[in-house]
Amino acid sequence: MGAIGAGIAALGAGLGVGLIGSQAMAAIARQPEAANDIRANMILTAALVEGAALFAIVVGLLAG
Amino acid sequence: MVRVNRKIGFVWAIAAGLLWAASPLFAQEHGQEQNGHTTGETHETHSEGHGESDGYDAVGTVMNHIADANEFHVWYNTHIALPCFLYAPAQGWSFFSSGKFEHGHKAIDGYVLNHGRVNRVADPAFPKGEVHIEGITHQKDTVLKAGKEKVVDVYFATYEGKSWLLDKPSTLDGGFLGGGITSFYDFSITKNVFTMLLAAVLLVFLFTAVARGYRRNEGKAPSGIQSFFEPFFVFIRDEVSKPMIGEKHYERFQPYIMTLFFFILFCNLLGLVPFFPGSSNVTGNLAVTLTLAVFTFLVVSLNGNKHYWEHVFWMPGIPAWVKIILTPVEILGLFLRPFSLMIRLFANISAGHIIILSLIGLIFLFGKNGESVGGAVAGGIIGGLFTVFMNLIELLVAFLQAFIFSILTASYIGSAVEDHHHHEHEEAH
Numbered sequence: 001m002g003a004i005g006a007g008i009a010a011l012g013a014g015l016g017v018g019l020i021g022s023q024a025m026a027a028i029a030r031q032p033e034a035a036n037d038i039r040a041n042m043i044l045t046a047a048l049v050e051g052a053a054l055f056a057i058v059v060g061l062l063a064g
Numbered sequence: 065m066v067r068v069n070r071k072i073g074f075v076w077a078i079a080a081g082l083l084w085a086a087s088p089l090f091a092q093e094h095g096q097e098q099n100g101h102t103t104g105e106t107h108e109t110h111s112e113g114h115g116e117s118d119g120y121d122a123v124g125t126v127m128n129h130i131a132d133a134n135e136f137h138v139w140y141n142t143h144i145a146l147p148c149f150l151y152a153p154a155q156g157w158s159f160f161s162s163g164k165f166e167h168g169h170k171a172i173d174g175y176v177l178n179h180g181r182v183n184r185v186a187d188p189a190f191p192k193g194e195v196h197i198e199g200i201t202h203q204k205d206t207v208l209k210a211g212k213e214k215v216v217d218v219y220f221a222t223y224e225g226k227s228w229l230l231d232k233p234s235t236l237d238g239g240f241l242g243g244g245i246t247s248f249y250d251f252s253i254t255k256n257v258f259t260m261l262l263a264a265v266l267l268v269f270l271f272t273a274v275a276r277g278y279r280r281n282e283g284k285a286p287s288g289i290q291s292f293f294e295p296f297f298v299f300i301r302d303e304v305s306k307p308m309i310g311e312k313h314y315e316r317f318q319p320y321i322m323t324l325f326f327f328i329l330f331c332n333l334l335g336l337v338p339f340f341p342g343s344s345n346v347t348g349n350l351a352v353t354l355t356l357a358v359f360t361f362l363v364v365s366l367n368g369n370k371h372y373w374e375h376v377f378w379m380p381g382i383p384a385w386v387k388i389i390l391t392p393v394e395i396l397g398l399f400l401r402p403f404s405l406m407i408r409l410f411a412n413i414s415a416g417h418i419i420i421l422s423l424i425g426l427i428f429l430f431g432k433n434g435e436s437v438g439g440a441v442a443g444g445i446i447g448g449l450f451t452v453f454m455n456l457i458e459l460l461v462a463f464l465q466a467f468i469f470s471i472l473t474a475s476y477i478g479s480a481v482e483d484h485h486h487h488e489h490e491e492a493h
Contacts, residue, residue, distance in 0.1 A: 037307075054411050058411075
Protein backbone atom coordinates (compact mmCIF):
# COMPACT_ATOMS: atom_id res chain seq x y z
CA MET A 1 0.00 0.00 0.00
CA GLY A 2 2.75 2.40 0.97
CA ALA A 3 4.49 1.83 -2.36
CA ILE A 4 1.29 2.53 -4.31
CA GLY A 5 0.74 5.70 -2.30
CA ALA A 6 4.30 6.85 -2.94
CA GLY A 7 3.81 6.14 -6.65
CA ILE A 8 0.65 8.24 -6.81
CA ALA A 9 2.38 11.03 -4.88
CA ALA A 10 5.26 10.98 -7.37
CA LEU A 11 2.71 11.13 -10.22
CA GLY A 12 1.07 14.22 -8.74
CA ALA A 13 4.38 15.94 -8.08
CA GLY A 14 5.60 15.12 -11.59
CA LEU A 15 2.46 16.66 -13.06
CA GLY A 16 2.82 19.76 -10.89
CA VAL A 17 6.52 20.30 -11.54
CA GLY A 18 5.95 19.66 -15.26
CA LEU A 19 3.26 22.33 -15.40
CA ILE A 20 5.49 24.80 -13.57
CA GLY A 21 8.37 24.03 -15.93
CA SER A 22 6.29 24.36 -19.07
CA GLN A 23 4.75 27.65 -17.98
CA ALA A 24 8.15 29.01 -16.95
CA MET A 25 9.66 28.05 -20.31
CA ALA A 26 6.76 29.76 -22.12
CA ALA A 27 7.22 32.84 -19.93
CA ILE A 28 10.98 32.94 -20.61
CA ALA A 29 10.33 32.59 -24.34
CA ARG A 30 7.97 35.57 -24.19
CA GLN A 31 10.21 37.68 -21.97
CA PRO A 32 13.82 36.53 -22.18
CA GLU A 33 14.98 39.59 -20.24
CA ALA A 34 13.06 38.36 -17.17
CA ALA A 35 14.61 34.89 -17.37
CA ASN A 36 16.49 35.18 -14.05
CA ASP A 37 13.46 36.20 -12.00
CA ILE A 38 11.31 33.56 -13.62
CA ARG A 39 13.90 30.84 -13.03
CA ALA A 40 14.27 31.68 -9.32
CA ASN A 41 10.50 31.66 -8.84
CA MET A 42 10.17 28.47 -10.86
CA ILE A 43 12.63 26.62 -8.61
CA LEU A 44 10.94 27.99 -5.49
CA THR A 45 7.48 26.89 -6.63
CA ALA A 46 8.75 23.51 -7.77
CA ALA A 47 10.32 23.01 -4.35
CA LEU A 48 6.99 23.79 -2.67
CA VAL A 49 5.11 21.35 -4.90
CA GLU A 50 7.76 18.75 -4.22
CA GLY A 51 7.29 19.36 -0.49
CA ALA A 52 3.66 18.25 -0.73
CA ALA A 53 4.72 15.09 -2.56
CA LEU A 54 7.38 14.37 0.06
CA PHE A 55 4.79 14.59 2.83
CA ALA A 56 2.78 11.99 0.96
CA ILE A 57 5.84 9.80 0.59
CA VAL A 58 6.59 10.00 4.31
CA VAL A 59 2.98 9.06 5.07
CA GLY A 60 3.41 6.19 2.61
CA LEU A 61 6.55 5.08 4.44
CA LEU A 62 4.78 5.20 7.80
CA ALA A 63 1.83 3.24 6.44
CA GLY A 64 4.42 0.70 5.32
CA MET B 65 31.76 41.87 1.40
CA VAL B 66 34.71 41.89 3.78
CA ARG B 67 32.56 42.57 6.79
CA VAL B 68 30.04 39.98 5.76
CA ASN B 69 32.75 37.38 5.30
CA ARG B 70 34.25 37.95 8.68
CA LYS B 71 30.85 37.39 10.23
CA ILE B 72 30.42 34.17 8.32
CA GLY B 73 33.47 32.69 10.02
CA PHE B 74 31.88 33.11 13.43
CA VAL B 75 28.57 31.73 12.36
CA TRP B 76 30.14 28.55 10.97
CA ALA B 77 32.09 27.96 14.07
CA ILE B 78 28.89 28.22 16.10
CA ALA B 79 26.80 26.23 13.64
CA ALA B 80 29.37 23.47 13.27
CA GLY B 81 29.74 23.24 17.02
CA LEU B 82 26.01 23.06 17.58
CA LEU B 83 25.54 20.51 14.86
CA TRP B 84 28.20 18.34 16.34
CA ALA B 85 26.76 18.70 19.80
CA ALA B 86 23.23 18.02 18.69
CA SER B 87 23.57 15.30 16.15
CA PRO B 88 25.41 12.24 17.49
CA LEU B 89 22.71 11.52 20.05
CA PHE B 90 20.11 11.13 17.38
CA ALA B 91 22.18 10.88 14.23
CA GLN B 92 21.39 7.25 13.74
CA GLU B 93 18.51 6.27 11.60
CA HIS B 94 17.49 3.25 9.57
CA GLY B 95 19.76 0.34 9.05
CA GLN B 96 18.76 -1.76 11.97
CA GLU B 97 15.17 -2.44 11.11
CA GLN B 98 15.48 -3.03 7.41
CA ASN B 99 17.97 -5.77 7.00
CA GLY B 100 15.62 -7.84 4.90
CA HIS B 101 16.70 -11.26 6.04
CA THR B 102 14.38 -14.12 5.33
CA THR B 103 11.46 -14.29 7.69
CA GLY B 104 11.40 -16.77 10.52
CA GLU B 105 14.98 -17.93 10.12
CA THR B 106 17.65 -17.36 12.66
CA HIS B 107 21.15 -17.13 11.33
CA GLU B 108 24.36 -15.34 11.95
CA THR B 109 24.82 -11.86 10.57
CA HIS B 110 28.08 -10.16 9.78
CA SER B 111 28.95 -6.63 10.65
CA GLU B 112 28.63 -5.32 7.09
CA GLY B 113 25.38 -6.79 5.93
CA HIS B 114 26.69 -8.72 2.95
CA GLY B 115 28.16 -12.15 3.02
CA GLU B 116 24.82 -13.81 3.61
CA SER B 117 24.79 -17.46 2.72
CA ASP B 118 21.32 -17.37 1.15
CA GLY B 119 21.96 -15.04 -1.79
CA TYR B 120 22.38 -11.32 -2.17
CA ASP B 121 20.24 -9.14 0.07
CA ALA B 122 19.85 -5.93 -1.96
CA VAL B 123 17.59 -3.94 0.38
CA GLY B 124 19.61 -4.76 3.48
CA THR B 125 22.90 -3.79 1.85
CA VAL B 126 21.55 -0.48 0.57
CA MET B 127 20.02 0.40 3.93
CA ASN B 128 23.25 -0.45 5.74
CA HIS B 129 25.23 1.75 3.40
CA ILE B 130 23.05 4.83 3.81
CA ALA B 131 22.87 4.39 7.58
CA ASP B 132 25.26 5.96 10.04
CA ALA B 133 27.96 3.75 11.55
CA ASN B 134 30.42 3.72 14.43
CA GLU B 135 33.28 2.70 12.15
CA PHE B 136 34.37 3.80 8.71
CA HIS B 137 34.28 0.99 6.15
CA VAL B 138 37.01 1.67 3.59
CA TRP B 139 37.14 -1.45 1.49
CA TYR B 140 36.74 -5.21 1.76
CA ASN B 141 37.90 -5.78 5.35
CA THR B 142 39.61 -2.50 6.13
CA HIS B 143 37.83 -0.36 8.67
CA ILE B 144 38.81 2.91 10.28
CA ALA B 145 37.89 2.88 13.94
CA LEU B 146 36.07 5.88 15.38
CA PRO B 147 35.87 6.95 19.02
CA CYS B 148 32.84 5.82 21.01
CA PHE B 149 31.36 7.92 23.81
CA LEU B 150 28.59 5.90 25.37
CA TYR B 151 26.48 6.54 28.41
CA ALA B 152 24.10 4.16 30.11
CA PRO B 153 22.26 5.32 33.26
CA ALA B 154 22.90 1.90 34.79
CA GLN B 155 26.69 1.90 34.39
CA GLY B 156 27.88 5.44 33.59
CA TRP B 157 30.20 6.52 30.80
CA SER B 158 32.32 4.31 28.56
CA PHE B 159 35.00 5.68 26.25
CA PHE B 160 36.87 3.49 23.79
CA SER B 161 37.70 3.08 20.13
CA SER B 162 35.24 1.13 17.98
CA GLY B 163 38.24 -0.93 16.74
CA LYS B 164 38.12 -2.78 20.06
CA PHE B 165 34.88 -4.49 19.02
CA GLU B 166 36.77 -6.41 16.32
CA HIS B 167 33.73 -6.01 14.05
CA GLY B 168 31.21 -7.69 16.30
CA HIS B 169 33.42 -10.40 17.80
CA LYS B 170 33.92 -8.71 21.15
CA ALA B 171 31.66 -7.09 23.71
CA ILE B 172 32.96 -4.20 25.79
CA ASP B 173 31.11 -3.23 28.98
CA GLY B 174 28.03 -4.89 27.55
CA TYR B 175 28.21 -2.98 24.24
CA VAL B 176 28.51 -4.85 20.94
CA LEU B 177 28.86 -3.78 17.33
CA ASN B 178 25.98 -4.90 15.14
CA HIS B 179 26.02 -3.91 11.46
CA GLY B 180 28.51 -1.18 12.26
CA ARG B 181 26.34 0.31 15.00
CA VAL B 182 26.74 0.07 18.75
CA ASN B 183 24.03 -1.93 20.50
CA ARG B 184 23.83 -2.75 24.18
CA VAL B 185 23.03 -6.00 25.92
CA ALA B 186 19.95 -5.19 27.96
CA ASP B 187 20.53 -7.79 30.67
CA PRO B 188 22.56 -6.40 33.62
CA ALA B 189 23.90 -9.93 34.29
CA PHE B 190 26.05 -9.75 31.12
CA PRO B 191 29.75 -9.55 32.08
CA LYS B 192 31.40 -6.12 31.95
CA GLY B 193 34.82 -5.48 30.47
CA GLU B 194 36.13 -7.09 27.27
CA VAL B 195 34.66 -10.50 26.49
CA HIS B 196 34.69 -12.57 23.34
CA ILE B 197 31.27 -13.30 21.87
CA GLU B 198 30.46 -16.11 19.45
CA GLY B 199 28.37 -13.93 17.20
CA ILE B 200 25.20 -11.95 16.75
CA THR B 201 22.03 -13.74 15.74
CA HIS B 202 18.97 -12.26 14.19
CA GLN B 203 15.30 -13.09 14.46
CA LYS B 204 12.03 -11.77 13.08
CA ASP B 205 9.35 -11.19 15.65
CA THR B 206 5.77 -10.08 15.21
CA VAL B 207 4.53 -7.55 17.71
CA LEU B 208 1.11 -6.01 18.10
CA LYS B 209 1.49 -2.25 17.70
CA ALA B 210 -1.52 0.08 17.53
CA GLY B 211 -3.85 -2.78 16.60
CA LYS B 212 -1.63 -3.93 13.72
CA GLU B 213 0.77 -6.81 13.53
CA LYS B 214 4.24 -5.60 12.73
CA VAL B 215 7.36 -7.58 11.92
CA VAL B 216 10.39 -6.32 13.81
CA ASP B 217 14.01 -7.43 13.89
CA VAL B 218 15.38 -8.66 17.16
CA TYR B 219 19.10 -9.25 17.66
CA PHE B 220 20.84 -11.50 20.14
CA ALA B 221 24.49 -11.72 21.13
CA THR B 222 25.68 -15.27 21.70
CA TYR B 223 28.00 -15.54 24.69
CA GLU B 224 29.02 -18.88 26.16
CA GLY B 225 26.22 -20.67 24.32
CA LYS B 226 23.53 -18.37 25.67
CA SER B 227 21.57 -15.73 23.73
CA TRP B 228 21.43 -12.23 25.20
CA LEU B 229 18.83 -9.74 23.90
CA LEU B 230 20.31 -6.59 22.35
CA ASP B 231 18.85 -3.12 22.77
CA LYS B 232 18.53 -1.10 19.58
CA PRO B 233 20.86 1.84 18.92
CA SER B 234 19.79 5.02 20.67
CA THR B 235 18.03 7.58 18.53
CA LEU B 236 15.81 10.51 19.39
CA ASP B 237 13.38 9.94 16.53
CA GLY B 238 11.16 7.61 18.52
CA GLY B 239 11.86 4.66 16.27
CA PHE B 240 10.60 6.30 13.07
CA LEU B 241 13.31 4.54 11.07
CA GLY B 242 14.49 2.02 13.61
CA GLY B 243 15.94 2.53 17.04
CA GLY B 244 14.55 4.77 19.72
CA ILE B 245 15.53 5.81 23.21
CA THR B 246 16.82 2.61 24.72
CA SER B 247 18.86 1.78 27.78
CA PHE B 248 21.89 3.82 26.63
CA TYR B 249 22.85 7.05 24.89
CA ASP B 250 25.32 7.16 22.02
CA PHE B 251 27.34 10.39 21.80
CA SER B 252 30.07 8.83 19.65
CA ILE B 253 31.85 10.50 16.78
CA THR B 254 30.15 8.41 14.12
CA LYS B 255 30.79 8.34 10.39
CA ASN B 256 28.36 11.20 9.83
CA VAL B 257 29.75 13.33 12.63
CA PHE B 258 33.25 12.77 11.27
CA THR B 259 32.20 13.96 7.82
CA MET B 260 30.37 16.96 9.27
CA LEU B 261 33.50 17.95 11.18
CA LEU B 262 35.53 17.49 8.00
CA ALA B 263 33.12 19.74 6.10
CA ALA B 264 33.33 22.35 8.87
CA VAL B 265 37.15 22.23 8.88
CA LEU B 266 37.25 22.50 5.08
CA LEU B 267 34.90 25.48 5.18
CA VAL B 268 36.93 27.25 7.86
CA PHE B 269 40.19 26.72 5.96
CA LEU B 270 38.86 27.72 2.54
CA PHE B 271 36.85 30.67 3.73
CA THR B 272 39.53 32.18 5.97
CA ALA B 273 41.69 32.16 2.83
CA VAL B 274 38.85 33.79 0.91
CA ALA B 275 38.27 36.37 3.66
CA ARG B 276 42.00 37.18 3.65
CA GLY B 277 41.73 37.67 -0.11
CA TYR B 278 38.89 40.16 0.37
CA ARG B 279 40.92 42.12 2.89
CA ARG B 280 43.99 42.16 0.65
CA ASN B 281 42.20 42.95 -2.62
CA GLU B 282 39.73 45.49 -1.28
CA GLY B 283 38.49 47.56 -4.21
CA LYS B 284 40.50 45.40 -6.63
CA ALA B 285 39.64 42.34 -8.71
CA PRO B 286 39.52 39.05 -6.76
CA SER B 287 42.45 36.64 -7.00
CA GLY B 288 43.15 32.95 -6.40
CA ILE B 289 40.60 30.87 -4.52
CA GLN B 290 38.65 34.06 -3.87
CA SER B 291 37.76 34.39 -7.55
CA PHE B 292 36.41 30.83 -7.53
CA PHE B 293 33.98 31.59 -4.71
CA GLU B 294 33.07 35.16 -5.65
CA PRO B 295 30.33 34.08 -8.11
CA PHE B 296 28.69 31.98 -5.36
CA PHE B 297 28.70 34.89 -2.92
CA VAL B 298 27.34 37.32 -5.49
CA PHE B 299 24.73 34.78 -6.59
CA ILE B 300 23.49 34.15 -3.06
CA ARG B 301 23.43 37.86 -2.27
CA ASP B 302 21.74 38.98 -5.48
CA GLU B 303 19.47 36.01 -6.26
CA VAL B 304 18.66 34.64 -2.81
CA SER B 305 18.99 37.13 0.05
CA LYS B 306 18.21 40.47 -1.59
CA PRO B 307 15.02 39.54 -3.47
CA MET B 308 13.69 37.24 -0.73
CA ILE B 309 14.51 39.18 2.44
CA GLY B 310 14.55 42.69 0.96
CA GLU B 311 17.15 45.44 0.63
CA LYS B 312 16.65 46.70 4.17
CA HIS B 313 17.17 43.54 6.19
CA TYR B 314 19.17 41.15 4.03
CA GLU B 315 22.61 42.02 5.41
CA ARG B 316 21.68 40.79 8.85
CA PHE B 317 20.77 37.33 7.56
CA GLN B 318 23.36 36.99 4.81
CA PRO B 319 25.85 35.10 7.09
CA TYR B 320 23.21 32.57 8.10
CA ILE B 321 22.03 31.98 4.53
CA MET B 322 25.63 31.59 3.32
CA THR B 323 26.47 29.21 6.18
CA LEU B 324 23.47 27.05 5.35
CA PHE B 325 24.25 27.02 1.64
CA PHE B 326 27.91 26.13 1.93
CA PHE B 327 27.53 23.65 4.78
CA ILE B 328 24.80 21.74 2.95
CA LEU B 329 26.70 21.96 -0.32
CA PHE B 330 29.93 20.63 1.20
CA CYS B 331 28.13 17.80 2.98
CA ASN B 332 26.28 16.89 -0.21
CA LEU B 333 29.48 16.88 -2.25
CA LEU B 334 31.39 14.87 0.37
CA GLY B 335 28.53 12.38 0.34
CA LEU B 336 29.00 11.91 -3.39
CA VAL B 337 32.66 10.90 -3.00
CA PRO B 338 32.44 7.10 -2.91
CA PHE B 339 35.57 6.44 -0.83
CA PHE B 340 37.00 7.16 2.60
CA PRO B 341 36.76 10.85 3.55
CA GLY B 342 33.37 11.07 1.88
CA SER B 343 30.80 8.31 1.44
CA SER B 344 28.72 9.11 4.49
CA ASN B 345 25.15 10.13 3.99
CA VAL B 346 25.20 13.30 6.13
CA THR B 347 22.45 15.42 4.58
CA GLY B 348 20.48 12.24 3.92
CA ASN B 349 20.17 11.78 7.65
CA LEU B 350 16.94 12.94 9.26
CA ALA B 351 18.70 14.15 12.42
CA VAL B 352 21.08 16.45 10.54
CA THR B 353 18.34 18.00 8.41
CA LEU B 354 16.18 18.28 11.55
CA THR B 355 18.93 20.31 13.25
CA LEU B 356 19.25 22.59 10.23
CA ALA B 357 15.48 23.04 10.02
CA VAL B 358 15.27 23.84 13.74
CA PHE B 359 17.90 26.57 13.24
CA THR B 360 15.77 28.06 10.47
CA PHE B 361 12.65 27.82 12.62
CA LEU B 362 14.40 29.63 15.47
CA VAL B 363 15.85 32.33 13.21
CA VAL B 364 12.45 32.95 11.61
CA SER B 365 10.49 32.89 14.87
CA LEU B 366 12.91 35.03 16.86
CA ASN B 367 13.05 37.65 14.11
CA GLY B 368 9.33 37.70 13.36
CA ASN B 369 7.96 41.24 13.75
CA LYS B 370 4.52 42.40 14.84
CA HIS B 371 3.06 42.09 11.34
CA TYR B 372 4.26 38.51 11.00
CA TRP B 373 2.69 37.32 14.24
CA GLU B 374 -0.45 39.29 13.52
CA HIS B 375 -0.75 37.46 10.22
CA VAL B 376 -0.26 34.14 11.95
CA PHE B 377 -2.64 34.58 14.86
CA TRP B 378 -5.22 37.09 13.67
CA MET B 379 -5.02 37.73 9.95
CA PRO B 380 -6.22 41.29 9.33
CA GLY B 381 -8.77 42.21 6.68
CA ILE B 382 -10.88 39.05 6.67
CA PRO B 383 -14.18 38.17 8.40
CA ALA B 384 -13.96 36.76 11.92
CA TRP B 385 -15.34 33.31 11.08
CA VAL B 386 -12.63 32.81 8.47
CA LYS B 387 -10.04 33.82 11.06
CA ILE B 388 -11.20 30.98 13.30
CA ILE B 389 -10.47 28.51 10.51
CA LEU B 390 -7.33 30.23 9.29
CA THR B 391 -5.50 30.64 12.61
CA PRO B 392 -5.04 26.90 13.29
CA VAL B 393 -3.90 26.43 9.70
CA GLU B 394 -1.37 29.25 10.05
CA ILE B 395 -0.07 27.88 13.36
CA LEU B 396 0.28 24.45 11.78
CA GLY B 397 2.07 26.15 8.88
CA LEU B 398 4.68 27.55 11.28
CA PHE B 399 5.83 24.00 11.98
CA LEU B 400 5.12 22.49 8.58
CA ARG B 401 7.54 24.83 6.83
CA PRO B 402 10.67 23.71 8.72
CA PHE B 403 9.30 20.17 8.61
CA SER B 404 9.13 20.27 4.81
CA LEU B 405 12.68 21.71 4.72
CA MET B 406 13.84 18.76 6.79
CA ILE B 407 12.02 16.14 4.71
CA ARG B 408 12.95 17.67 1.36
CA LEU B 409 16.70 17.64 1.92
CA PHE B 410 16.64 14.21 3.59
CA ALA B 411 14.49 12.59 0.89
CA ASN B 412 16.37 14.06 -2.06
CA ILE B 413 19.82 13.10 -0.86
CA SER B 414 18.80 9.67 0.48
CA ALA B 415 16.90 8.84 -2.71
CA GLY B 416 19.98 9.67 -4.80
CA HIS B 417 22.18 7.45 -2.63
CA ILE B 418 19.64 4.61 -2.74
CA ILE B 419 19.45 4.75 -6.56
CA ILE B 420 23.24 4.67 -6.95
CA LEU B 421 23.61 1.81 -4.45
CA SER B 422 20.81 -0.12 -6.18
CA LEU B 423 22.57 0.28 -9.54
CA ILE B 424 25.83 -0.99 -8.03
CA GLY B 425 23.78 -3.79 -6.48
CA LEU B 426 22.85 -4.95 -10.00
CA ILE B 427 26.38 -6.37 -10.30
CA PHE B 428 25.74 -8.74 -7.38
CA LEU B 429 22.15 -9.41 -8.38
CA PHE B 430 22.95 -10.32 -12.00
CA GLY B 431 26.13 -12.12 -10.95
CA LYS B 432 24.05 -14.30 -8.58
CA ASN B 433 26.39 -13.29 -5.74
CA GLY B 434 29.57 -14.51 -7.44
CA GLU B 435 28.24 -17.59 -9.26
CA SER B 436 27.84 -16.06 -12.71
CA VAL B 437 30.76 -14.00 -14.00
CA GLY B 438 28.97 -13.07 -17.24
CA GLY B 439 25.98 -11.77 -15.31
CA ALA B 440 28.27 -9.72 -13.07
CA VAL B 441 29.98 -8.20 -16.12
CA ALA B 442 26.61 -7.35 -17.70
CA GLY B 443 25.43 -5.88 -14.40
CA GLY B 444 28.69 -3.96 -14.13
CA ILE B 445 28.31 -2.43 -17.57
CA ILE B 446 24.64 -1.49 -17.12
CA GLY B 447 25.03 -0.42 -13.50
CA GLY B 448 28.29 1.41 -14.19
CA LEU B 449 26.89 3.48 -17.04
CA PHE B 450 23.74 4.38 -15.13
CA THR B 451 25.83 5.20 -12.06
CA VAL B 452 27.86 7.72 -14.06
CA PHE B 453 24.61 9.24 -15.28
CA MET B 454 23.07 9.29 -11.79
CA ASN B 455 26.23 10.77 -10.29
CA LEU B 456 26.03 13.68 -12.70
CA ILE B 457 22.37 14.22 -11.78
CA GLU B 458 23.33 13.97 -8.11
CA LEU B 459 25.95 16.66 -8.66
CA LEU B 460 23.17 18.93 -9.91
CA VAL B 461 20.93 17.88 -7.00
CA ALA B 462 23.73 18.64 -4.51
CA PHE B 463 23.82 22.26 -5.67
CA LEU B 464 20.06 22.50 -6.20
CA GLN B 465 19.11 21.24 -2.74
CA ALA B 466 21.63 23.54 -1.03
CA PHE B 467 20.17 26.40 -3.07
CA ILE B 468 16.56 25.43 -2.33
CA PHE B 469 17.20 25.09 1.38
CA SER B 470 18.77 28.54 1.52
CA ILE B 471 16.24 30.27 -0.77
CA LEU B 472 13.29 28.85 1.18
CA THR B 473 14.92 29.86 4.46
CA ALA B 474 15.44 33.33 2.99
CA SER B 475 11.81 33.54 1.90
CA TYR B 476 10.58 32.46 5.36
CA ILE B 477 12.86 35.04 6.98
CA GLY B 478 11.62 37.56 4.42
CA SER B 479 8.01 36.97 5.39
CA ALA B 480 8.94 37.34 9.07
CA VAL B 481 10.82 40.65 8.83
CA GLU B 482 8.81 42.35 6.07
CA ASP B 483 7.31 45.72 7.06
CA HIS B 484 4.00 47.07 5.72
CA HIS B 485 3.09 43.73 4.31
CA HIS B 486 0.05 44.81 2.28
CA HIS B 487 1.69 47.78 0.66
CA GLU B 488 4.70 45.80 -0.54
CA HIS B 489 2.56 42.91 -1.62
CA GLU B 490 0.57 45.08 -3.98
CA GLU B 491 3.74 46.62 -5.34
CA ALA B 492 5.17 43.24 -6.18
CA HIS B 493 2.31 42.39 -8.51
